[in-house]
Amino acid sequence: QVQLVESGGGSVQAGGSLTLSCAVSGYRVGSRCMAWFRQPPGKEREGVALLHIWDTTAYADSVKGRFSISKDYAKNTLSLQMNSLKPEDTAMYYCAVGRTGGCSWSFDSYSDWGQGTQVTISS
Secondary structure: OOEEEEEOOEEEEOOOOEEEEEEEEOOOOOOOOEEEEEEOOOOOOEEEEEEOOOOOEEEOOOOOOOEEEEEEOOOOEEEEEEOOOOHHHOEEEEEEEEOOOOOOOOHHHEEEEOOOEEEEEEO
């Protein structure tokens, strides 16, 4: 059974940085797509960053150049480095494991989700 536990969220001022981490158990990172999604208050869940099994990445336009997704085989974790944070980045952030090796922006393509970690950015 796959379990995902996010951590690293918090409250920071605009322009600051945070690093989110997703501890993975029951699954070896790298054999399927992994991703970060977020859900802003009152809005739908949206994809933020994708990490394909061959290590190529994709980012939502709103975070390109500011966020970076990566995995650590030794720690079996997925991370999201977030820089130059903006108030519109405020959301609950979730890590997810895909159903296959290929990635998609559709959350229906993901079979396992963490419980989320809250990120709040003040202006």
